[in-house]
Amino acid sequence: MNLMKKCLIALLCVALMMTGFVFGASAEEEKTLVVSLGADPTTFNPVMKGDDDGHLIYQNVFDGLLELNYNSEVIPGLATSWETSEDGLTYTFHLATDVKWHDGVDFTSADVKYTYERIMAENGFIGGTLSATLESIECPDDDTVVLNLKAPDATLLGTLAWYEHFIIPKHIYENEEDWATCEAATSKPIGTGPFKFADYQTGVSITLEKNEDYFKGAPKIDKLIYMIVPDDTTAVQAFYNGEIDILTDVPTSEVLNMQNDPEIKLGCMSAARRYQLICNMENETMSKWEVRKAVALALDREEISLKATSGLQAPAYGFYPPFLDWAYNADADIGERDVEQAMALLEQAGYTKNADGYYLTLTLDVFTGGTYADCGKVIQANLKEAGIDLKLNVMEMAAWSEKIESGNYELGMMAGYQGPDPDAMGKRIGTDQVMNYSNYSNERVDELLAQGRALVTEEDRGACYKEIQAILAEDLPIIPIVEFASYHACYAEVYGDPYIDQIADVHDGCYAKAEILE
Secondary structure: OOOOOOOOOOOOOHHHHHHHOEOOOOOOOOOEEEEEEOOOOOOOOOOOOOOHHHHHHHHHHOOEOEEEOOOOOEEEOOEEEEEEOOOOOEEEEEEOOOOEOOOOOEOOHHHHHHHHHHHHHHOOOOHHHHHHHEEEEEEEEOOEEEEEEOOOOOOHHHHHHOOOOEOOOHHHHOOOOOOOOOHHHHOOOOOOOOEEEEEEEOOOEEEEEEOOOOOOOOOOOOEEEEEEOOOHHHHHHHHHOOOOOEEOOOOHHHHHHHHOOOOEEEEEEOOOEEEEEEEOOOOOOOOOHHHHHHHHHHOOHHHHHHHHHOOOOOEOOOOOOOOOHHHOOOOOOOOOOOHHHHHHHHHHOOOOOOOOOOOEEEEEEEEOOOOHHHHHHHHHHHHHHOOEEEEEEEEOHHHHHHHHHHOOOOEEEEOOEOOOOHHHHHHHHOOOOOOOOOOOOOHHHHHHHHHHHHOOOHHHHHHHHHHHHHHHHHHOOEEEEEEOOEEEEEEOOOEOOOOOOOOOOOOOOOOOOHHHHO
16 A cells, blocks of 8 residues: 555554464464555655555554554553553653564663654654644653653554554664665564564565564464556556456456455455645645635535446545544535536636647646546546536555655545544644645634643543534645545455454445445
């Protein structure tokens, strides 16, 4: 899965369940698991920036202080237990003992303190959140970490358990001035996780070997290989040929075929994720509200769902995935499709049709994999009806990320996990936040995000997030398209994938149209 294909990651949580992966082979045989990977990671530094392809590797090589399980619940990681002071300003974490880095050096609380301070200093993925939250970090002994907060923060545990939250080795990184180009970040990551980094062949594969001394117990897989296959058709064929054991991002065209094959097991992840357009608010054209509104009104989300995803990804309504009732504002939406109104808005903004019948030309950047390009084609047809000539630019993930992150775009498409707490939306729409690729800034939204972190009850916090969604429905820095659904497949002799074996029914939890699946 790709950065937001994906960004997803939470994504395929292979690492969370990897010690439970089992093959039908005898105990004496070496067990090698081959998993598809959509693209090369952009870095092996697990805390520097969001990287869904890299994240799948990070989960196996590194550990976080806390982790998320399949149900998005916070569970112990390197911290075995923790407590919070009555005023909510102090969190004390008790660390697992006898944990070692892959090079044999002891893991201690100093690694945790160093990691979080380096993330803040370098503006790593969770750097903005940590800087806004943490007053200081103390290490009373090697097995204890104390986080002192500036103010109560109901989202802290989720932040420390979610995405690019891992702990890096102080003894490796403290001697590296550039944490992006050092050996640990480019070719030799060292973690405490269940697998050790063994080999990387760019564009081909990444090989990990089990950590016999893993503090939670050695994995049942001896070798874990990620086969890098950007092309969906090639990946599917490799799976059918038996070259891949677990296929991530099964194309929608293959879902029903695999469902009907008794030798194949299929699973899905979907909740708390969705596809959405991102509008570059610093672009001369997309900075105009009338243009963003015209694009939104021209979209036919039902048609996009059916034609681009075979109905397996339902139309997305509202500005936050509806998996948390208390935080979801069902009344905040882009409204019904209205092509005539879309054209009226463009004319109101001063545009006139050219000889080809177009008011203006826009470019939509999407990355390969998933149904992004397919959705883009239907969106292209939708906007044409409103007099918008949409050019579809399909790119490899790394190139897409570089272009979007540089702000050199008009329209983009992305997805990504937006849990376990609704504060996660802040990373996408908070001023100067790490995934705010729309370059959106709204003072009231920032105030509400801060309030939502400081409040305690779901009712009080939910009111903040619902108001934010109402503002987004007016400002339109992002535009919802379809809900996310990514299918994973494996053969019957492989089990333990949380997105396959822990789902009673293959479509349980997926936004799918019954008539398509029957």
